[in-house]
Amino acid sequence: MNSRFVALLVLVALSACSRDSWQRSPGPDEIVGAVPWFSTMRKGIAIQPYQMPLPPPEGTVPVTGTEPPMPISRENLRQIDAMVNPMPRTSESLDRGRDRYNIYCALCHGQSGAGDGPINAAMFNLIPSIVTDGATRFSDGYLYTIVRHGRGNMPAYGDKIRGDDRWHVVTYVRMLQGAAGAAGAAQQ
Numbered sequence: 539m540n541s542r543f544v545a546l547l548v549l550v551a552l553s554a555c556s557r558d559s560w561q562r563s564p565g566p567d568e569i570v571g572a573v574p575w576f577s578t579m580r581k582g583i584a585i586q587p588y589q590m591p592l593p594p595p596e597g598t599v600p601v602t603g604t605e606p607p608m609p610i611s612r613e614n615l616r617q618i619d620a621m622v623n624p625m626p627r628t629s630e631s632l633d634r635g636r637d638r639y640n641i642y643c644a645l646c647h648g649q650s651g652a653g654d655g656p657i658n659a660a661m662f663n664l665i666p667s668i669v670t671d672g673a674t675r676f677s678d679g680y681l682y683t684i685v686r687h688g689r690g691n692m693p694a695y696g697d698k699i700r701g702d703d704r705w706h707v708v709t710y711v712r713m714l715q716g717a718a719g720a721a722g723a724a725q726q
């Protein structure tokens with residue numbers, strides 16, 4: 539018998555002694571793997587996770603579907619403004635929009651949209667309010683596109699807020715704008 543194999547049997551026997559020693563000794567997988575004859579599976583050809591980047595095959599479409607890029611520009615504006623929010627304003631839509639908004643937008647624009655998010659000062663107070671009359675006049679498609687592609691100093695969130703979620707955020711921003719408008723009217 540191979541001396542390594544004998545050593546292995548001893549190891550197995552010893553490792554079975556107590557619960558403590560079991561935790562310190564090599565796991566069964568390591569022990570079996572030490573026997574060359576048993577280690578074939580370990581040397582098999584397999585893709586190791588994180589070993590190399592695995593880009594999706596060409597033509598792969600995300601489950602949320604795909605759409606051509608359409609950043610805010612003078613040429614795209616007509617198409618952008620023609621987009622219609624397909625999501626009805628239900629409490630589910632508002633809940634989802636609020637959830638996404640509070641995760642991705644509130645740090646800059648603030649919970650109420652007034653532009654007073656916690657990092658505004660660090661951004662040299664450059665964050666605008668999104669509940670102004672001007673922003674309220676933006677079309678739904680314009681808000682959708684700002685979320686998707688960003689604009690100027692605002693980063694794009696299209697890679698994080700996907701599919702219908704962008705429309706839910708638009709619906710929620712509309713709700714914030716309505717609330718701000720009502721508060722403004724009440725003050726006058």
Ligand code: HEC
Pocket residue numbers: 639642643644645646647664665666667668670672673681684685689690691692693695699707711
């Ligand atoms: C990192 C900070 C930051 C985050 C996060 C952010 N924005 Fe902005 N946003 C800005 C800045 C800066 C501008 C001004 C952009 C410019 O100068 O063109 C802006 C502009 C806007 C405007 C246009 C306001 C106007 O009156 O022109 C809207 C609407 C808007 N953001 C919505 C959102 C929404 C919705 C989210 C969440 C998906 C979001 N933003 C996340 C920084 C941010």
